[in-house]
Amino acid sequence: xxxxxxxxxxxxxxxxxxxxxxxxxxxxxxxxxxxxxxxxxxxxxxxxxxxxxxxxxxxxxxxxx
Numbered sequence: 001x002x003x004x005x006x007x008x009x010x011x012x013x014x015x016x017x018x019x020x021x022x023x024x025x026x027x028x029x030x031x032x033x034x035x036x037x038x039x040x041x042x043x044x045x046x047x048x049x050x051x052x053x054x055x056x057x058x059x060x061x062x063x064x065x
Contacts, residue, residue, distance in 0.1 A: 002046065005063050007035040009055065023052040 010020065017035070021028040026045050033039035041049075050057050 001037065002060060002064055003034045003037060003041060005060055006041075006049065006055075015053070020049065020052075024048045 010017075017028045017031045020026065020031050024045075026048065030039065030045070034041045034045075046057075049055065050060075
């Protein structure tokens with residue numbers, strides 16, 4: 001799943017949920033729920049995160065297949 005990929009990406013790069021919130025404006029509680037598979041990221045949130053952290057959406061697409 002996309003949220004699992006992002007969770008691992010941020011863990012490996014030592015980026016906190018607070019930092020994600022600060023850079024994207026997405027509330028930390030939403031990020032937490034998404035990373036724990038209790039909520040799905042919206043398309044807008046995914047795009048916002050990918051832009052803020054320069055994450056290639058094509059790479060995510062390949063990783064989740």
